[in-house]
Amino acid sequence: MLWNLPYIVVVLLAVIGLAIIFLKRNLIKIFLGVSILTSAVNLFIIALGYREGGIAPIYTYAASEKMVMATPQALTLTSIVIGVATSALMLSFAVIIYKMYGTVNVDEIRELKE
Template identity: 45%
Template sequence: MMVYLTAFALIMLGIAGMLFRRNLLKIIMALSVADSGAYLLLIAIGYRSGGTAPILTGYEGGPMVDPLPQALVLTAIVIGVCVLIMAVSLVVNVYRHYGTLDVSELRRLRG
């Protein structure tokens, strides 16, 4: 039960960081934190009390946790890494072009 609260705290923290920070790198960090909250929420939804890992090697009976959210979170983690790489390379180019990382400084166009 605490896991749900932690996951939502992480998501809200990430969204608040994305909205209230002005530095682009900090916005990307907040995006990553919100990602972690989503992974934690999905894994927690798939939990069954007393469950073991859904692996038949060395399985000794008892309930297993739901394997489907784990597979989807595995996909989501890799896509999160891809988004991170793409965002960081965009930010690097933004800094190279404008000389600043402040969002409010980026409004004006520059040749």
């Protein structure tokens, strides 16, 4: 069982993120759930590219020639930056919604409907 522990952690993180998105009514908690889901996807991509005993794909003072796959790491870098941009935009939405409606509860926002 232990050899795919990273994938089990990924599944746990994804389920936690999805549960937060489905069950919580607070907008900021929903956005935190989206961030946790993003982290699960990033960890999944990184774990797919791991080779047994490999080092980071950087040749400066490299200890060995056996390296992990580099493309998943590069794409995860892209994904992290896009996650930061999305988080900034979502939290700004939360601030604006709080200023307009006075609440961040999605049910109350739906009832207000100005």
